[in-house]
Amino acid sequence: MEPKEVLDELKTILVSRLKFDPRRAAETTEATPLPKGVEGSIGLDSLDFIELSIAIEERFGLALDESEDLSAHFASFATLSRFIAEKMPAA
Amino acid sequence: MTGRARVVITGVGVVNAGIVGDSAALGAFLAAPRPAPGIAEGEIARVAASALSALIDPGDARRLSRVCQLSIAAAQLAVRESRLEPARGLGLVVGTEFGDLASTHVFADGFLERGPSGLSPLLFPNTVMNTMAATTAIAVGARELALTLNAPTVAGELAVARAVAAVATGQASAVLAGGVDEIGPVVEQQLPALGFADRFGEGAAFVVLESRAAAEARGATILGEVAAAAWRALPARPWGVGRQRRSRAITAVLEEAGVEAAHLGAVYVSASGDAARDAWEHAVLSAALGPQAPPAAALARLLGRHAGLGVLRVAAAAWTARSGLLPAAAEPVTAVTRVSSRAGLVHGLARGGAHVALVVRAA
Amino acid sequence: MRRVVVTGLGAVSPHGIGVKAFWSGLAAGACAIRPLTVIESEGFRCRIAGEVPETVAGSARRTRADRFAIAATGEALEDAGLGVAERADAALVVGAVGGGMLEAEAWYWAATRGRRSVSLPAVRSVLPCAHADVLAARWGLRGPRHTVVTACSSGAVAVAEAAALIADGVVDVAVAGGVDAITRICFMGFNALKLLDPAPCRPFDRARRGMSIGEGAGFVVLEEAARARARGVRAYAELAGYGMTTDAYHITAPEPEGDGMVRAIRDALGQARETPPAVQYVNAHGTGTPQNDRVEARALERVFGEGAVLLSSTKSMIGHTMAAAGSLEAIATVLALTHGVVPPTANLETPDPEVRFDCVPRAPREALLDCAISNSFGFGGQNVTLLFRRR
Numbered sequence: 001m002e003p004k005e006v007l008d009e010l011k012t013i014l015v016s017r018l019k020f021d022p023r024r025a026a027e028t029t030e031a032t033p034l035p036k037g038v039e040g041s042i043g044l045d046s047l048d049f050i051e052l053s054i055a056i057e058e059r060f061g062l063a064l065d066e067s068e069d070l071s072a073h074f075a076s077f078a079t080l081s082r083f084i085a086e087k088m089p090a091a
Numbered sequence: 092m093t094g095r096a097r098v099v100i101t102g103v104g105v106v107n108a109g110i111v112g113d114s115a116a117l118g119a120f121l122a123a124p125r126p127a128p129g130i131a132e133g134e135i136a137r138v139a140a141s142a143l144s145a146l147i148d149p150g151d152a153r154r155l156s157r158v159c160q161l162s163i164a165a166a167q168l169a170v171r172e173s174r175l176e177p178a179r180g181l182g183l184v185v186g187t188e189f190g191d192l193a194s195t196h197v198f199a200d201g202f203l204e205r206g207p208s209g210l211s212p213l214l215f216p217n218t219v220m221n222t223m224a225a226t227t228a229i230a231v232g233a234r235e236l237a238l239t240l241n242a243p244t245v246a247g248e249l250a251v252a253r254a255v256a257a258v259a260t261g262q263a264s265a266v267l268a269g270g271v272d273e274i275g276p277v278v279e280q281q282l283p284a285l286g287f288a289d290r291f292g293e294g295a296a297f298v299v300l301e302s303r304a305a306a307e308a309r310g311a312t313i314l315g316e317v318a319a320a321a322w323r324a325l326p327a328r329p330w331g332v333g334r335q336r337r338s339r340a341i342t343a344v345l346e347e348a349g350v351e352a353a354h355l356g357a358v359y360v361s362a363s364g365d366a367a368r369d370a371w372e373h374a375v376l377s378a379a380l381g382p383q384a385p386p387a388a389a390l391a392r393l394l395g396r397h398a399g400l401g402v403l404r405v406a407a408a409a410w411t412a413r414s415g416l417l418p419a420a421a422e423p424v425t426a427v428t429r430v431s432s433r434a435g436l437v438h439g440l441a442r443g444g445a446h447v448a449l450v451v452r453a454a
Numbered sequence: 455m456r457r458v459v460v461t462g463l464g465a466v467s468p469h470g471i472g473v474k475a476f477w478s479g480l481a482a483g484a485c486a487i488r489p490l491t492v493i494e495s496e497g498f499r500c501r502i503a504g505e506v507p508e509t510v511a512g513s514a515r516r517t518r519a520d521r522f523a524i525a526a527t528g529e530a531l532e533d534a535g536l537g538v539a540e541r542a543d544a545a546l547v548v549g550a551v552g553g554g555m556l557e558a559e560a561w562y563w564a565a566t567r568g569r570r571s572v573s574l575p576a577v578r579s580v581l582p583c584a585h586a587d588v589l590a591a592r593w594g595l596r597g598p599r600h601t602v603v604t605a606c607s608s609g610a611v612a613v614a615e616a617a618a619l620i621a622d623g624v625v626d627v628a629v630a631g632g633v634d635a636i637t638r639i640c641f642m643g644f645n646a647l648k649l650l651d652p653a654p655c656r657p658f659d660r661a662r663r664g665m666s667i668g669e670g671a672g673f674v675v676l677e678e679a680a681r682a683r684a685r686g687v688r689a690y691a692e693l694a695g696y697g698m699t700t701d702a703y704h705i706t707a708p709e710p711e712g713d714g715m716v717r718a719i720r721d722a723l724g725q726a727r728e729t730p731p732a733v734q735y736v737n738a739h740g741t742g743t744p745q746n747d748r749v750e751a752r753a754l755e756r757v758f759g760e761g762a763v764l765l766s767s768t769k770s771m772i773g774h775t776m777a778a779a780g781s782l783e784a785i786a787t788v789l790a791l792t793h794g795v796v797p798p799t800a801n802l803e804t805p806d807p808e809v810r811f812d813c814v815p816r817a818p819r820e821a822l823l824d825c826a827i828s829n830s831f832g833f834g835g836q837n838v839t840l841l842f843r844r845r
Contacts, residue, residue, distance in 0.1 A: 017211065017213075018153070018213070019153045019154070019213070020153060021149060021153075043150070045704070046704075046706075046707055047212060047213060047216075047647075047704075047705065047706055047707075048154075048213070050212040050646075050647055050648060051211060051212045051213045054208060054210070054211075054212065054646065057208060058205070058208035058209070066648055154705075183700070188581070188583075189581070190581075190603070195639065196562075198639065198643070199559070199562060199638075199639060200566075202638075202642055203563065203566050203567075206497055207497045207498055207642070207645070207646070210642055210643070210645075210646035211646070212643075212646045212647045212648075215639075215643035215644075215646060215647060216705045216706055216833055216834070218639050218640075218643060219551050219603065219605045219833060219834075220551070220582065220603040221603050221604050221605050221832070221833070221834050221836065222705070222834065224604075224834070225605075225700075225705055225833070225834025225835065225836070226705060226834075228700045228702040228834070228835070229702050229703065229704070229705070231702075232702055233700060233702055234699060234700050234701070234702050234714065234717075235698075235699060235700065236698040236699070236700070237604070237700035237702075237834075237836060238602055238604065238611065238698075239602065239603045239604060240600055240601065240602060240603075241550070241581060241582045241583040241601045241602075241603050242583050242600065242601060243581070243583060243587075249600060253600070256618075256622065260618075260622060262618075285578050286578065321598075321624075322598050322599075322600060323597065323598050323599075324546075324590060324595075324596055324597065324598065324599040325596075326591075326596055327587075327591070328591055329584065329587040329588050329591055330578060330587070443587035443590075443591075444587065444590065444596075444599070445583075445586075445587070445599055445600075
């Protein structure tokens with residue numbers, strides 16, 4: 001899967017799992033930061049990140065290693081889609 | 092009792108199928124009451140989506156289940172009316188009968204439909220009934236006690252009674268006392284099978300309670316005084332209707348308030364269409380208040396039974412003590428009766444025997 | 455001033471039925487966290503829990519949680535020697551979270567899969583408030599009755615609420631405590647939040663990875679001290695102070711500096727008119743999650759100072775018994791005072807250097823204890839501290 005397709009899937013997850021308004025989700029771009037407290041971010045907190053990681057595991061068929069510090073990958077949509085695209089099993 | 096502070100109401104917030112607003116909105120409704128949409132048709136009296144979306148910030152709404160939104164909306168209305176400055180010393184007591192069962196169903200369905208990965212961590216905290224109090228405490232900055240009380244029928248009245256005790260004994264300098272219930276489609280479906288015969292509604296109502304001294308010191312508008320509050324129990328089988336009519340709760344509050352039964356202007360009752368339970372409550376009140384019992388208002392006929400209504404009744408009793416008017420005490424239900432503006436009794440009695448009484452006076 | 459003493463104890467726990475089994479397990483440092491049997495667990499990372507190991511006798515009409523509560527309250531009432539007349543005036547405060555959810559789930563699971571199994575009365579018991587009505591009817595408790603739901607601190611809140619009723623002069627006697635049976639929702643939810651350790655929890659250990667869930671019921675009889683003395687019943691300890699605060703910070707995460715916890719502990723000390731040096735032992739909330747234990751240790755250090763108290767976690771042995779935790783752990787604290795023995799923190803191999811206290815690893819410790827506190831810090835920042843003092 002290309003990062004662009006991954007990004008679209010993430011936007012779907014924003015609506016279906018994280019309860020974002022569809023218009024707000026559509027407005028996000030690769031550059032949009034994710035964590036709360038960062039300017040221009042969509043404001044995700046620790047609980048949102050747990051929900052997001054389960055949704056990612058389900059949607060993309062991955063297993064995320066909780067003992068690893070994954071926060072750098074969850075910094076923005078760009079970093080996250082790249083991370084997921086790299087981790088996904090080859091088609 | 093010596094050393095106990097007098098407890099007054101300085102703010103009211105209501106969000107239900109018939110009323111959205113503060114004490115002014117409540118007063119306008121009580122002066123010209125109408126059954127809320129749905130009640131006349133024998134349906135659940137539900138809060139309109141538009142009412143909630145107007146009161147809750149969309150960014151916050153994302154993370155708040157509907158019943159939490161109801162709670163926060165009403166709580167914020169009450170705090171705004173009271174003009175209480177956010178500071179240390181605010182407690183919170185929330186009464187509920189059903190909690191957030193809607194979220195619990197969705198959470199369980201996630202697993203039943205998709206297995207472990209279908210579970211939503213965001214929903215899980217809502218499966219515990221303290222979610223409304225926890226989210227409301229964050230929204231209003233309540234850092235003293237934050238209690239959630241679960242009871243059938245009387246949860247709202249009980250929350251006010253508990254909050255009164257907290258202010259009277261100095262456990263907190265101000266307490267936001269509220270009741271909230273939501274009846275989602277799954278619960279609605281199960282109500283008849285579970286033996287509930289009542290007319291149900293949903294919504295939230297909150298009152299801000301403070302010591303009289305603190306309220307006067309900051310120049311707050313005092314909407315009424317809760318002169319006494321007590322909760323006791325009458326013997327009954329679980330979910331059953333009892334036979335005992337002698338009420339310790341009513342005796343206790345009349346004594347504490349220094350009011351004789353004959354001098355009560357009105358009673359707000361918890362009757363809601365469960366014939367056997369309503370009859371028991373009527374028998375208990377008759378035994379306590381005698382042949383000269385004052386007129387009794389059954390607001391559930393207009394708004395449906397829910398924990399929010401129990402708190403609303405306390406605010407309504409204060410309005411009645413001020414205005415001398417009592418809705419839903421005669422036929423038709425939209426009639427408004429003139430009563431003496433003195434102290435009023437708020438009463439709640441549940442199947443199983445949980446029992447609450449409060450005496451409310453004008454300021 | 456009206457003082458409150460503990461005159462009766464009753465427990466159903468992962469160590470077995472009865473206070474004797476409970477204390478015997480705690481004093482031995484035995485870990486009762488084992489593979490789940492009461493619900494299915496396939497597909498989940500954590501598949502263990504602290505289950506009540508025996509069947510608690512009782513009517514099939516009653517939920518599992520009701521049967522736990524009935525047994526524990528019955529034991530406490532008998533321990534206190536309360537007769538019919540005293541019970542009729544006694545207040546009842548119950549801390550509950552799951553209520554009859556286990557049976558309601560069985561019904562819902564079956565209904566969703568197109569099968570009918572459980573009968574209706576059990577479903578009606580789903581609400582937490584059902585326990586109080588069942589207990590009151592069963593034991594003739596006809597005083598004030600209420601049910602508190604404050605997540606993981608419910609059992610402790612119930613005990614504090616009952617003490618307040620006595621201190622305020624509303625009643626002279628009260629029965630109070632918490633109860634919870636393991637439910638699918640609780641088990642699945644904590645799994646989904648990734649808060650469970652697949653192995654038995656290891657509170658305060660450097661390698662701790664999460665909590666273990668548990669179940670049970672813990673109830674106490676509280677009485678006004680002068681009345682208890684007049685009645686000639688022995689008092690285990692005085693419940694001298696309690697503090698209840700709210701973080702108002704986040705729905706699941708504790709406030710990082712432990713401010714709400716600190717205030718709860720200080721409020722309990724203040725009410726008891728004690729200063730921090732008076733306390734020898736802290737029965738921690740101690741769930742074993744990296745976050746809770748760190749923040750709790752921070753709060754304790756702020757109040758007491760590094761190393762100033764012995765600290766141990768009952769949850770290391772019985773898991774997190776949810777609404778029962780606060781009251782079962784209050785009972786553990788009272789028994790520690792009574793026996794002069796601090797129950798250990800089980801599974802503690804390598805103490806976390808950030809936890810600057812002696813956490814009594816693995817083996818019980820004899821100690822002269824006069825004053826101890828029990829902490830319960832619930833989801834939603836609901837903080838409760840109970841302070842017990844020997845008589």
